[in-house]
Amino acid sequence: MANHTQNNKMNSFGLTLTALCCVVLVLGGLPFSSDAQLDASFYRNTCPDVHSIVREVIRNVSKTDPRMLASLVRLHFHDCFVQGCDASVLLNKTDTVVTEQEAFPNINSLRGLDVINRIKTAVENACPNTVSCADILALSAQISSILAQGPNWKVPLGRRDGLTANQSLANTNLPAPFNTLDELKAAFAKQGLTPTDLVALSGAHTFGRSHCSLFVDRLYNFSNTGKPDPSLNTTYLQELRKTCPKGGSGTNLANFDPTTPDRFDKNYYSNLQVKKGLLQSDQELFSTSGADTITIVNKFSADKNAFFDSFETAMIKMGNIGVLTGNKGEIRKHCNFVNKDRIRMASRDSSESAMVSSI
Structure with missing residues (x-):
C-alpha cells in the first residue's frame, strides 16, 4: 500500500507489539491502579489447576501455529489499553455492546x-463460574512468553470482567505504527508508564509477524516524500520490498525479528541498533536524535536479564491498569458476551427453536 493518505494510515492502526504488539499501549484516562487487590495465588483453593489448563491449550495450538504466542501477548496489550484489563476486547457486537474488535487498530488484525x-x-469445565476472562488473558500472555523462551513472572490474579466495551477509545488510544517517540512517550506517561516501560514492552516485537500495510509507507513513500524512510537499513529495505511489493494488497506478513522470529529474546534491540526495526514506532526508540530511550535500547541489547526483568515489571504494572475487583464487574460464562446478553440470547434461541419444532 504505497502513497497512503493519513486516512489510510488510520485504517492500519493495528499494531502487533506486536505484539504486541505494537506494541503498545494506552488506556484512555485509566491510570495504573496501584491498590488493585490482585494476588498470584488468588485461585489456589478455587481453581488450583488453572495455570496448567491454560498452558496445555496454548501449547497445543502453538505446535501448528507458533505465531499464536505473540498474538496472545498482543491481545492482552489491546485489552489493557482500553478501559483497563477487563476483557472488553473480547466482547462481540450486540444490541448493547459496540465491539472493540471493529475498531481500526483491531479489525482484521x-x-x-x-x-x-x-x-x-x-477452565469452566474444571472450575465453573470462577476464573475471569481478564485473568485468562493475563495468564495467556505470561504462558506464551514462557513457551517462546521469554520472561516468566508471577501473574497477579483476581480481575473481574467488564460489562461493556469502548470502540471509540480503542480507535483513539491504541498507538499507531507511525507514531513518533514523543507521541508514544506521552501515551505511556498518561498511564503512569515510564520510558523504560515503553522500551521494555516494545520488546514484545522480538517475535511475531506484521502485515505489510502497517509499515509499507516506510518502504516507498515515507511521510509523503516519495522516498523510503532514511532510518531503514538499505539491505533490510530491499528484503522488505520483496515481501511487500509496491501497490500490493498489504496482507503479506513480515517477521518482526528477521533473525529469530518465533523466539522471545533481546534481538529486537540489536535490530534497532542496525536500523532493522520493522515499524516506524519501533525504530523511533533508537533513531530519534538525543532520545533518552537510546541508552535503554543499548542496555537491553547488551543484557538479556536487564530486558527480561524490565519486561516482567512492565507487564505486571500494565496488567494492573484499571482492573475491576471484588464486587465490580462479573465472571463471564462466555468471554464474548456479558452474562446478561448471553442469557438473553440463549432464551431467544430456545424460543426460536420451539417455534420451529411446533410448525
Whole structure:
C-alpha cells in the first residue's frame, strides 16, 4: 500500500507489539491502579489447576501455529489499553455492546479470540463460574512468553470482567505504527508508564509477524516524500520490498525479528541498533536524535536479564491498569458476551427453536 493518505494510515492502526504488539499501549484516562487487590495465588483453593489448563491449550495450538504466542501477548496489550484489563476486547457486537474488535487498530488484525474461548471452555469445565476472562488473558500472555523462551513472572490474579466495551477509545488510544517517540512517550506517561516501560514492552516485537500495510509507507513513500524512510537499513529495505511489493494488497506478513522470529529474546534491540526495526514506532526508540530511550535500547541489547526483568515489571504494572475487583464487574460464562446478553440470547434461541419444532 504505497502513497497512503493519513486516512489510510488510520485504517492500519493495528499494531502487533506486536505484539504486541505494537506494541503498545494506552488506556484512555485509566491510570495504573496501584491498590488493585490482585494476588498470584488468588485461585489456589478455587481453581488450583488453572495455570496448567491454560498452558496445555496454548501449547497445543502453538505446535501448528507458533505465531499464536505473540498474538496472545498482543491481545492482552489491546485489552489493557482500553478501559483497563477487563476483557472488553473480547466482547462481540450486540444490541448493547459496540465491539472493540471493529475498531481500526483491531479489525482484521486481532488473533487468538478462538484460543481464548477454548481456554475458557476448559477452565469452566474444571472450575465453573470462577476464573475471569481478564485473568485468562493475563495468564495467556505470561504462558506464551514462557513457551517462546521469554520472561516468566508471577501473574497477579483476581480481575473481574467488564460489562461493556469502548470502540471509540480503542480507535483513539491504541498507538499507531507511525507514531513518533514523543507521541508514544506521552501515551505511556498518561498511564503512569515510564520510558523504560515503553522500551521494555516494545520488546514484545522480538517475535511475531506484521502485515505489510502497517509499515509499507516506510518502504516507498515515507511521510509523503516519495522516498523510503532514511532510518531503514538499505539491505533490510530491499528484503522488505520483496515481501511487500509496491501497490500490493498489504496482507503479506513480515517477521518482526528477521533473525529469530518465533523466539522471545533481546534481538529486537540489536535490530534497532542496525536500523532493522520493522515499524516506524519501533525504530523511533533508537533513531530519534538525543532520545533518552537510546541508552535503554543499548542496555537491553547488551543484557538479556536487564530486558527480561524490565519486561516482567512492565507487564505486571500494565496488567494492573484499571482492573475491576471484588464486587465490580462479573465472571463471564462466555468471554464474548456479558452474562446478561448471553442469557438473553440463549432464551431467544430456545424460543426460536420451539417455534420451529411446533410448525
